Amino acid sequence: MTTPWGFADYDAHEALHFFDDEKSGLKAIIAVHSTHLGPAAGGARFWYYENEAEAVTDALRLSRGMSYKNAMAGLALGGGKSVLMAPKDRSKSPELLAAFGKAVESICGRYVTAEDVGMSVQDMIEVRRQTQYVAGLPVEGGAVGGDPGPHTSLGVFLGIKAAVRRALGKDTVDGLHIALQGAGSVASGVAMQAAAEGARLSIADVDTAKAQKLADAVKGTVVDPSDILTLEADVLSPNALGAILTEESIANLRVPIVAGGANNQLATPEDGERIHQRGILYAPDYVINAGGIINVCTEYLADGDASLVRERIEGIPVRLEQVWQESADSGRNPAAVADAMAQRLIGRG
Numbered sequence: 001m002t003t004p005w006g007f008a009d010y011d012a013h014e015a016l017h018f019f020d021d022e023k024s025g026l027k028a029i030i031a032v033h034s035t036h037l038g039p040a041a042g043g044a045r046f047w048y049y050e051n052e053a054e055a056v057t058d059a060l061r062l063s064r065g066m067s068y069k070n071a072m073a074g075l076a077l078g079g080g081k082s083v084l085m086a087p088k089d090r091s092k093s094p095e096l097l098a099a100f101g102k103a104v105e106s107i108c109g110r111y112v113t114a115e116d117v118g119m120s121v122q123d124m125i126e127v128r129r130q131t132q133y134v135a136g137l138p139v140e141g142g143a144v145g146g147d148p149g150p151h152t153s154l155g156v157f158l159g160i161k162a163a164v165r166r167a168l169g170k171d172t173v174d175g176l177h178i179a180l181q182g183a184g185s186v187a188s189g190v191a192m193q194a195a196a197e198g199a200r201l202s203i204a205d206v207d208t209a210k211a212q213k214l215a216d217a218v219k220g221t222v223v224d225p226s227d228i229l230t231l232e233a234d235v236l237s238p239n240a241l242g243a244i245l246t247e248e249s250i251a252n253l254r255v256p257i258v259a260g261g262a263n264n265q266l267a268t269p270e271d272g273e274r275i276h277q278r279g280i281l282y283a284p285d286y287v288i289n290a291g292g293i294i295n296v297c298t299e300y301l302a303d304g305d306a307s308l309v310r311e312r313i314e315g316i317p318v319r320l321e322q323v324w325q326e327s328a329d330s331g332r333n334p335a336a337v338a339d340a341m342a343q344r345l346i347g348r349g
Contacts, residue, residue, distance in 0.1 A: 007060055008057075013031055016056075017030040017107060019099070026084065026100055033060075033063040038070075039109055041296070042112075043119065044084060055083050061242070068339065068342035069286035070290075071345035071346050073297075075293065077301075105133065121136060144298045149189060150189050153192075153193065155291030157190050159283050160190070163281050163283050173198065176200070177232075182238070187205075190237060191203065191214055195218035202221050204222070204223045204227070208222070232255070233254070234255065238258070244267075256280060258275065269339075275333070281334075284320075284323060288316060291316065298312070
C-alpha cells in the first residue's frame, strides 16, 4: 500500500487530511507541515492533476515551502497548503467551495486558508461562509488584506533589485533585460514595476493572449514558452508553476540571476547546487515571494496596518542578503542555506 511516508517530499509533516465529498465533487488534500510558530497558513490551489499522487506531491511540497516562507518572513504562522483536484475544464461550484470550507473548519484552526492558483478572492468569500479560518478577503481601500498578488509582486521586484545589486553592481533595473516566465497576477505586477524603472522585458506564458496583453502594456516582447529558459538576459524571473529548474534546464540557462515568484522552482534539492556551480545567483523562492503571505498574515492576526505590511515586505531584500552572504562565507548554495535557516526557525535544525 502506498502511503505519504513513501513520498520523496514527505518531511515529517504533522498531518495530511483527505476530503472526498461526492455530492459537490470535492476531492481535496490539506497538508499541515508545521505549527511550531503558529497555525499552519497557506493558500488553496485549484488545479487539474493527472492523478492523485501528483496532488499529494504538490500538497507536501507546497506546505513545506509555506513553513519555510512564513518562518523566514518572521511571521507567527506555521506552514500548510490545500490542493483541490479540479476537473479538466477547471469548473467549480458554490457547493464545492462550501464543502471545502467545511473541510477547513473541521480541522479547528490548525490550518488557515487563502487564495492560490485557480482560486479567487470571490471564491474565498464563499469558503468564508463555512469557516472562520480564511484570510485574503476583500477590504476597503487602504486596509490590510484582500488580493495577495500585488504584495507578492512588490516583494519579488524588490528581491530582483537586491539580486541585481549583488550580482551586477547596479541599483536599478534600468536598461536590463528581464526574461519573465508567466503573465499572471504576480508576473504582471513585476513587469509593470520593472518597466516603470526602464527594464526591457521578454514575456512567455502558455496563454499567448495573456502574454501579448502584458507585453503591450509594458512595451515588451512575447517569446515562446519553450524558449524563455534559454533566453540570454540579465535576469530570469520564473513566475508560473514550479519545478522548472532541472539538471537539463540549468545547464542551458544564459543569465547571471534567477529571481522570481513561482513556488518550488527547484525540481530537486540537488538543483540548488547545480545552479550555484554555474555561478548563477539564485533567490530562494519562498524568501522572495513572501509578500502575499505577509499581507494575509497581518490581516488574519490583526497585528498591524498597511505601513507595517510595507515595512515587512521591504525586509525581503534584507533576508535575501543574509542568505547570499552566508552562502558566500560557507560555500554552500543559497537554497541549502535558506533551508537550514528556516529549519532552525521551525525547531528542526
